[in-house]
Amino acid sequence: MIEIRIHGRGGQGAVIASEVLADAVFQEGKYVQSFPAFGVERRGAPVTAFTRINDKPIRIRTQIYTPDHIMVLDPTLLEVVDVTAGLKDGAWILINSAKPPHTFTFPDRYRVATVDANAIAVKYHLGPRNAPIINTAILGAFARLTGIVSLETLCNAVRAAVPINPEGNVAAVKEAYEQVIGDGQ
Secondary structure: OEEEEEEEEOOOOHHHHHHHHHHHHHHOOOEEEEEEEEOOOOOOOEEEEEEEEEOOOOOOOOOOOOOOEEEEOOHHHHHOOOOOOOOOOOOEEEEEOOOOHHHOOOOOOOEEEEEOHHHHHHHOOOOOOOOOOOHHHHHHHHHHHHOOOOHHHHHHHHHHHOOOOHHHHHHHHHHHHHHOEEOOO
16 A cells, blocks of 8 residues: 655645545556545645555555655645654655755655745646645656656546646646656656
8 A cells, every 4th residue: 555645734735636646546446545634724724635545445544644655735844744754764755845855854764856836836827826736736746756646647637626727737747747856866
C-alpha cells in the first residue's frame, strides 16, 4: 500500500488534490481512499489530506501516520508542523517553493523536491494572485517524481474534477511535471 499525506492551508486545494489523485489512480485500476483532517475550518488554517493506494481493497480507516510520501503546499508550514512525522525512509518530500531542494534541511534518508506551484498557478489564473490555488500544479510535480500515476490519466482526472478553467489547470499540471526539481536532478 502507498500512503500519501498532503499538508496545506485552507483554500490551497489540499483536499481536492487528494481527491483528484485518488480519482486518477482509480482510473488506472487501483483501489483508493481519500479523506481530509481539519483543525479550525477556515481559510489559511492548516489542513491535512490523505490518499491511500493499493492493488487490493483497503480495509484500514485511520489517518495516515507513516506516509510513503508527502506534499507541502505552503512552505511556512515547515516552521509550525512536523511534516516528517512518521515519514518512511526514502520518501519524497515535495515542497511548493521557488527555492532549490538543497536549501531545505531534512535528514538524508528523505528525498526532497521543489516546484514553484505558486508561479505556475498565477500564470494560468488559478485563483487570485495573492492566494493562488496550487493543487493541480503540485499534483503534476508529484506524478513526475513518483510515477504513481501517468500524466495523461492525471490530466483527465483534473479535467473531470475542476469545473473552472479546466484547461488552465491541465496546463499547470503539465508545466509542474516538467519543472519539478528533485534531489540529484
